[in-house]
Amino acid sequence: MEKFITLTDTAVPLEIENIDTDQIIPARFLKATDKAGFGENLFKDWRFDHEGNEKEDFPLNQERYHGQLLVAGDNFGCGSSREHAAWAIKAYGFKVVVSSYFADIFKGNSLNNGLLPVQVSPEFLSELFKAIEENPQTQIKVDLENQSIKLIDKNLEEKFDIDAYKKMCLLKGFDDIDFLVSKLDQIKAFEKATNRIN
Amino acid sequence: MKKTLFDKIWDAHVVESIPNGPDILYIDKHLIHEVTSPQAFQELKDRNIPVFRPDKTVATADHNTPTENQHLPVKDLLSRKQLKELTQNCEENNITLYGLGHPYNGIVHVMAPELGITQPGMTMVCGDSHTSTHGAFGTIAFGIGTSQVAQVFASQSVLVQKPKKLRVNVNGKLKNGVTPKDVILYIISELGTNSGTGYFCEYAGNVFEEMSMEGRMTVCNMSIEMGARGGLIAPDQTTYDYVEGREFAPKGEAFEKLKTYWESLKTDEGATFDQEYSFDAEAIEPMVTYGTNPGMGIKISQAIPENESKSSGKALAYMGFTAGESLIDKPINYIFIGSCTNSRIEDFRIAANYIKGKQKAKNVNALIVPGSRQVAAQIEAEGLHTIFEEAGFQLRQPGCSACLAMNDDKIPAGEYCVSTSNRNFEGRQGQGSRTILASPLTAAATAIAGKIVDYTQNLN
Ligand code: SF4
Numbered sequence: 001m002e003k004f005i006t007l008t009d010t011a012v013p014l015e016i017e018n019i020d021t022d023q024i025i026p027a028r029f030l031k032a033t034d035k036a037g038f039g040e041n042l043f044k045d046w047r048f049d050h051e052g053n054e055k056e057d058f059p060l061n062q063e064r065y066h067g068q069l070l071v072a073g074d075n076f077g078c079g080s081s082r083e084h085a086a087w088a089i090k091a092y093g094f095k096v097v098v099s100s101y102f103a104d105i106f107k108g109n110s111l112n113n114g115l116l117p118v119q120v121s122p123e124f125l126s127e128l129f130k131a132i133e134e135n136p137q138t139q140i141k142v143d144l145e146n147q148s149i150k151l152i153d154k155n156l157e158e159k160f161d162i163d164a165y166k167k168m169c170l171l172k173g174f175d176d177i178d179f180l181v182s183k184l185d186q187i188k189a190f191e192k193a194t195n196r197i198n
Numbered sequence: 199m200k201k202t203l204f205d206k207i208w209d210a211h212v213v214e215s216i217p218n219g220p221d222i223l224y225i226d227k228h229l230i231h232e233v234t235s236p237q238a239f240q241e242l243k244d245r246n247i248p249v250f251r252p253d254k255t256v257a258t259a260d261h262n263t264p265t266e267n268q269h270l271p272v273k274d275l276l277s278r279k280q281l282k283e284l285t286q287n288c289e290e291n292n293i294t295l296y297g298l299g300h301p302y303n304g305i306v307h308v309m310a311p312e313l314g315i316t317q318p319g320m321t322m323v324c325g326d327s328h329t330s331t332h333g334a335f336g337t338i339a340f341g342i343g344t345s346q347v348a349q350v351f352a353s354q355s356v357l358v359q360k361p362k363k364l365r366v367n368v369n370g371k372l373k374n375g376v377t378p379k380d381v382i383l384y385i386i387s388e389l390g391t392n393s394g395t396g397y398f399c400e401y402a403g404n405v406f407e408e409m410s411m412e413g414r415m416t417v418c419n420m421s422i423e424m425g426a427r428g429g430l431i432a433p434d435q436t437t438y439d440y441v442e443g444r445e446f447a448p449k450g451e452a453f454e455k456l457k458t459y460w461e462s463l464k465t466d467e468g469a470t471f472d473q474e475y476s477f478d479a480e481a482i483e484p485m486v487t488y489g490t491n492p493g494m495g496i497k498i499s500q501a502i503p504e505n506e507s508k509s510s511g512k513a514l515a516y517m518g519f520t521a522g523e524s525l526i527d528k529p530i531n532y533i534f535i536g537s538c539t540n541s542r543i544e545d546f547r548i549a550a551n552y553i554k555g556k557q558k559a560k561n562v563n564a565l566i567v568p569g570s571r572q573v574a575a576q577i578e579a580e581g582l583h584t585i586f587e588e589a590g591f592q593l594r595q596p597g598c599s600a601c602l603a604m605n606d607d608k609i610p611a612g613e614y615c616v617s618t619s620n621r622n623f624e625g626r627q628g629q630g631s632r633t634i635l636a637s638p639l640t641a642a643a644t645a646i647a648g649k650i651v652d653y654t655q656n657l658n
Contacts, residue, residue, distance in 0.1 A: 017509040018491050022623040027602045031276035033236035033283050045625050075392040081327040083343035101392055104427050105341055112345035165219025180353035187355055190213040
């Protein structure tokens, strides 16, 4: 897995609450059997109309917004467990998603793909939206080691929480499969002790 | 220490707790399907790791399958390829597959309980968020992402932080005509779609105790729609009676021995929850949703509430509704009875009982999709298919179908569908489609009237 240490960049704002995984990547794109190519279908039905024309009012289509941070409304990533949602966001070019709340499965899926979900307070989130609205070139710094996110110009900073184990994985580019495989002996012992294998 | 039902099962499955980190949780049963497994198999192949316990995984094909002519080769090439890969992956890794056409085939959350694969006290996972369904048996069951599917393949375990505990109590007497679907839609409308995030939810109270297993599955199924990772209900005699005698359930002495253990799976008196809510059964009425998330629900007799938020305005604009209006008498051209929430035999009995001797309204396209081949067989055995056909409903072959519209069963843009599924997200049932979530009874009544009606007015 790709490492994540710090990132300083501009952000794309998506001031919508409860963005579900069906919007992030609609079900009709889930027929693929590999992980490639989901980026172009990210937010497909919000980005394009029925004829395939870009919808001008959608932030991802607006030139003034760009960057590797996606700043979204409360309860981001609710709905289905499809990891395709995290793959699509990552493949599109985002490395961090900021929201005041993330759905559990989405959060886990992101972390397993080197996409960092940063959960901030509702107040900080509205500061972010305000700052980006005022100046789309606003630089935001995310520092995983210090668990902090900062609006550089305004010198506004907030700490965020992350599971210590997951933090270590991201900093080192280490993943869960490696870890679990290293624990197989213990898992076998557990199976034996609890009569789970004959 | 006093423990909750959830603690008892969880703690019995912890291989190791990582200091300041997640638990290694052992998984008793892993269910897989065609959509979320191929990349996990690939991951294993790339790393040259074998499937560790193939006998603890069961596969089905459900999401991406046609509901007509299942005996013919699948027309959509991408779907066909995905199904073929599932078959190959299962063969190469010695995993049992109940593929398209197999008598045990069906929606993963319908087929596993009916085969007795789901049992109390287990841990179960599947690359599908509605895995919460299996919690109805007093089972810790939750959805996982594809990376975690690969973890389970590699180690029969997942790395997860132990969730917090939530209890939802519903006590009292349900009004006539109020179904389990209404109970869960009511709870979600009261609590909101993220009230359960970070929690596992136990449902308690006489309403759930008196509910059938199928009703309990409907309730637990939608736990994820309030953000909870899963829901569970303590096993009792209803549970044992349901499990006993099923294909893969333990038999004879083994069953009795397990039953003694299952009887201990109750929340201890005085055990604490991180959060608790209580509701009166009398307050619940048939429910419908009016927006684009399952929390946007109202009693059928109520009007759409005023809500100033941007998101709510966006949802109403998408649905073509305005605050203050009632949904009663809204003309509806599509109804769908199916999905892992409501596609078991009781759901079809309720619908058939209402429909019997009536005709669907001319404007309505009514789609009935059983959850599994076994349910389909039972529909025939009980003669329900004749009732549906005579009333003008289309009875299809099993699968997820219009619940997520990966196959051809789609609702056209702009059209409303009263659906017994679990998600009313924008475009969930096809691009531009507008979903109104409801119970099978409400869907049946809508199909007959051609518009939304409050059927309780005609009940005595
Ligand atoms: S029926 Fe719908 S919700 Fe259930 S597993 Fe299939 S797609 Fe998911």
